[in-house]
Amino acid sequence: MSRATSTATPGLSPQFCFNERLLRDFLRLSRSTIDDSINQNLNALFTPAREGFDPSSTSVRQTDSSQGSTIDSTACQGFKDNVLFPSWQTRSDVLNYCAAVATSPDPEDPDLILRQTESAKDRERVVDERLDPYSARFFPREARTESLANLVRNQRNVEDIIRARTWGLVTERCSDSLTSWEEALNSWRERKQR
Known part of the structure; x- marks a missing residue:
């Protein structure tokens, strides 16, 4: 092994x-x-051969797969x-x-400043959902x-x-x-x- x-x-x-x-x-x-x-x-x-080869084992078909496989x-x-x-x-x-x-x-997150900028822009955004119902969608970047x-x-x-x-x-x-x-x-x- x-x-x-x-x-x-x-x-x-x-x-x-x-x-x-x-x-x-x-x-x-x-x-x-x-x-x-x-x-x-x-x-x-x-190790099936630890007991040695038994010629009589070939005269009968072995159908039980679990027999002798321990x-x-x-x-x-x-x-x-x-x-x-x-x-x-x-x-x-x-x-x-x-x-x-x-x-x-x-502290070494390379996207930290970008996420903070996106978050600030999102807070400043004015959304009129009557004009565009999907405009409120904002998917912030996930921190690493x-x-x-x-x-x-x-x-x-x-x-x-x-x-x-x-x-x-x-x-x-x-x-x-x-x-x-x-x-x-x-x-x-x-x-x-x-």
């Missing part, structure tokens, strides 16, 4: 978070390396502890950091912190969905207990801190 390259936390800085394309690419690459290819990762843990519990635990949970933790760290950046004041907050919120929702799907496959193939992925991740965090 190889350690995933996406578990390395990128250099976290506000510039990293505000570069939404770079943030999305990091999350997408990390997810594709571990979660999107979870079946392949789990199949790599399965992965060794030590291999499963190693995969979860060394690959899956660190990847999830890294993505959580990045999203938490970027959420903190999104809620902090942004607001845009980042929306991106982080959406990516957290995506994480929840992907982790639930991944955890479902892991518990099915590893014959794990029926704990949720949140409980399993928190348990791993506690073991790691000791």
Whole structure:
């Protein structure tokens, strides 16, 4: 089992978070390396030849796909502890950091003066809705912190969905207990801190 390259936390800085394309690419690459290819990762843990080849196994057609596909519990635990949970933790760290950046004041916002100017012009505008009912429409520019907050919120929702799907496959193939992925991740965090 190889350690995933996406578990390395990128250099976290506000510039990293505000570069939404770079943030999305990091999350997408990390997810594709571990979660999107979870079946392949789990199949790599399965060692059907550990008992040796049984010639009688070819005389009967195997129709039960789940028969014999349970992965060794030590291999499963190693995969979860060394690959899956660190990847999830890294993505959580990045999203938490970027959420903190999104809620902090942004003195370097390049559009701040432009938004203030637009807001001042909007306050001075006289609108006669009888002549043009759509003239009252004004769509202020969104601050980059607001845009980042929306991106982080959406990516957290995506994480929840992907982790639930991944955890479902892991518990099915590893014959794990029926704990949720949140409980399993928190348990791993506690073991790691000791």
